Amino acid sequence: MTDEVRDKIQALIDLKGLRMTRPREVIMEAAFSDPGAHFTADELYERARAIDPKTSRATLYRTIALLVEGGLLHEIDLGKGVASYDPNFIESPNHNHLICLDCSRVVEFEDQHISVMEDCITRRLGFTAASKSIQIKANCDQLRRTGECSERVG
Numbered sequence: 001m002t003d004e005v006r007d008k009i010q011a012l013i014d015l016k017g018l019r020m021t022r023p024r025e026v027i028m029e030a031a032f033s034d035p036g037a038h039f040t041a042d043e044l045y046e047r048a049r050a051i052d053p054k055t056s057r058a059t060l061y062r063t064i065a066l067l068v069e070g071g072l073l074h075e076i077d078l079g080k081g082v083a084s085y086d087p088n089f090i091e092s093p094n095h096n097h098l099i100c101l102d103c104s105r106v107v108e109f110e111d112q113h114i115s116v117m118e119d120c121i122t123r124r125l126g127f128t129a130a131s132k133s134i135q136i137k138a139n140c141d142q143l144r145r146t147g148e149c150s151e152r153v154g
C-alpha cells in the first residue's frame with residue numbers, strides 16, 4: 001500500500017468519525033496490497049482471512065461499502081456475474097480494462113488518446129467527466145495461434 005492510499009484511507013476514516021480498528025486495517029491491507037488485483041467480495045474475504053482468520057464477513061461488507069462510498073474502491077463489472085472491486089483508481093484514476101473472454105484474464109491499460117477522446121465526447125454531450133473507464137472484451141490471439149490460453153501475460 002502506498003502512502004497516498006494510506007493517507008486517503010485515514011482521511012476517509014476521519015471524515016466518517018470512525019476509528020482504524022484492527023479488523024478494518026486487515027481488510028484495507030488485503031484490498032490495497034496489490035493495486036493491479038481486482039477482487040470479488042469473496043476473494044477479498046479469503047485474502048483478509050489469510051492475514052487474520054478472525055475477519056468477519058459483516059465487517060468485510062461494511063468496509064467495502066465504506067471504501068466504495070468514499071471513492072477509494074470502485075465497483076466494476078468484469079463479467080463474473082457478481083460485482084468486482086478495483087483498488088487501482090487512486091493511483092490510476094483513468095485506467096481501462098481488457099477482459100479475455102477465454103481465460104477471464106484482466107489487463108489494465110491507459111491511453112492518452114482515449115482519455116482525450118472521452119473528454120471531447122463528454123463535453124460535446126454537455127457534461128464533465130467524473131471518472132473515465134472503458135472496457136474491451138476480447139479473445140486471445142495466443143489461444144488462436146497455439147490452442148492455449150494461459151493466465152500468464154505473454
Ligand SMILES: [Zn+2]
Nearest residue numbers: 086088095108
Ligand atoms: Zn483496474
Ligand SMILES: [Zn+2]
Nearest residue numbers: 100103140149
Ligand atoms: Zn486468455
